[in-house]
Amino acid sequence: MKIVYEEPVNEKVCLNEDDLGFGRIFADRMLEMDYTPEKGWHDPVISAYHPLSLNPECMVFHYAQEIFEGLKAYRCEDDSINLFRIDRNAKRFFDSAVRMAIPPIPETTFIELIKAYVDKTRAYVPYRFGNSLYIRPFIIATDNGLGVHASKNYRFVVISSPSGAYFKKGLDPVSIYVEDKQIRSAPGLPGFAKCGGNYAVSIKAGEMAKMKGYDQVLWLDGVEHRYIEEVGSMNIFFYIDRKLYTSACTGTVLPGVTRSSIIDICKEKGISVFEEKLSIDELVALLEKGKVMEIFGSGTAAVISPVGKIAYQDKEYIINDFKTGVLSKALFDEITGIQWGRIEDSHGWISRV
Numbered sequence: 106m107k108i109v110y111e112e113p114v115n116e117k118v119c120l121n122e123d124d125l126g127f128g129r130i131f132a133d134r135m136l137e138m139d140y141t142p143e144k145g146w147h148d149p150v151i152s153a154y155h156p157l158s159l160n161p162e163c164m165v166f167h168y169a170q171e172i173f174e175g176l177k178a179y180r181c182e183d184d185s186i187n188l189f190r191i192d193r194n195a196k197r198f199f200d201s202a203v204r205m206a207i208p209p210i211p212e213t214t215f216i217e218l219i220k221a222y223v224d225k226t227r228a229y230v231p232y233r234f235g236n237s238l239y240i241r242p243f244i245i246a247t248d249n250g251l252g253v254h255a256s257k258n259y260r261f262v263v264i265s266s267p268s269g270a271y272f273k274k275g276l277d278p279v280s281i282y283v284e285d286k287q288i289r290s291a292p293g294l295p296g297f298a299k300c301g302g303n304y305a306v307s308i309k310a311g312e313m314a315k316m317k318g319y320d321q322v323l324w325l326d327g328v329e330h331r332y333i334e335e336v337g338s339m340n341i342f343f344y345i346d347r348k349l350y351t352s353a354c355t356g357t358v359l360p361g362v363t364r365s366s367i368i369d370i371c372k373e374k375g376i377s378v379f380e381e382k383l384s385i386d387e388l389v390a391l392l393e394k395g396k397v398m399e400i401f402g403s404g405t406a407a408v409i410s411p412v413g414k415i416a417y418q419d420k421e422y423i424i425n426d427f428k429t430g431v432l433s434k435a436l437f438d439e440i441t442g443i444q445w446g447r448i449e450d451s452h453g454w455i456s457r458v
């Protein structure tokens with residue numbers, strides 16, 4: 106695809122890598138591509154970062170026809186830039202689009218555009234190990250009008266944010282609150298899609314958990330409120346009796362790239378992995394017997410997020426003395442090692458820009 110490059114004005118790259126945070130500062134470049142029924146997806150442009158100008162009646166503001174992705178660019182010691190399993194993000198973006206009645210972007214086009222964008226934005230990829238450029242592609246419905254129907258026109262936008270390591274002082278266990286009333290998804294709903302709507306329905310439970318002193322919500326299934334699904338923006342793993350459990354991706358759980366990498370790595374290392382239903386009652390029984398060695402969340406932002414405490418119906422359970430477990434640490438080291446090009450990429454997960 107032919108990409109138009111509009112050279113950005115006032116590009117100043119002076120990152121204070123001590124205090125990047127997450128998604129707070131943005132690279133001075135963005136990519137945009139429009140979809141119209143006549144032309145399909147056409148004429149991508151990479152230009153200086155700028156606000157979007159949309160009418161108040163623009164469909165996305167009212168009916169939330171929107172999807173997004175999240176991936177990172179990592180700077181290696183030889184100054185090349187790595188992307189991690191971008192084919193997975195491309196596939197998931199495609200699937201999310203189909204579910205939300207958005208015309209999907211072909212996976213090869215998505216990969217080509219993200220690579221071109223990262224190449225033009227490489228000055229913003231941080232240098233320090235642990236810091237990276239978080240890339241946020243998204244599509245919004247852009248028809249003007251309040252009638253309810255699938256939009257005819259869309260815009261694809263890519264922005265990026267130089268971001269700090271999630272845990273500044275190494276892995277730091279979090280506490281999670283099991284939500285047994287509100288739900289995030291249910292069979293038939295787009296739980297597997299990365300869309301703003303899934304987050305909109307989760308925010309209230311997240312805020313309530315925070316008020317009670319917990320970092321994140323653990324969601325149960327939407328029908329019986331029994332089976333463990335995932336954490337706010339992460340998949341979840343349980344290391345029980347030297348076996349690893351995580352919920353299966355049967356439509357209500359987001360199929361995480363980090364999740365699938367953990368499963369592959371553990372299987373190679375001889376750890377049995379079960380993608381199965383685990384009920385909260387079974388988990389509580391195992392916690393009470395002291396059988397749960399580690400619990401951790403997984404996602405692109407944190408990679409691995411150890412869980413030190415879990416609360417269910419006014420009872421709290423401490424996991425592994427509120428310390429980061431051996432498996433959590435080993436997986437974190439292995440995955441970040443591959444991402445930053447410090448460990449050989451035996452799976453073909455890395456593409457260079």
Ligand SMILES: *Cc1c(COP(=O)(O)O)cnc(C)c1O
Binds near residue numbers: 364
């Ligand atoms: C993005 C996301 C994840 C993690 O997926 P990764 O590809 O590993 O970053 C998990 N759950 C939800 C709800 C998400 O949006």
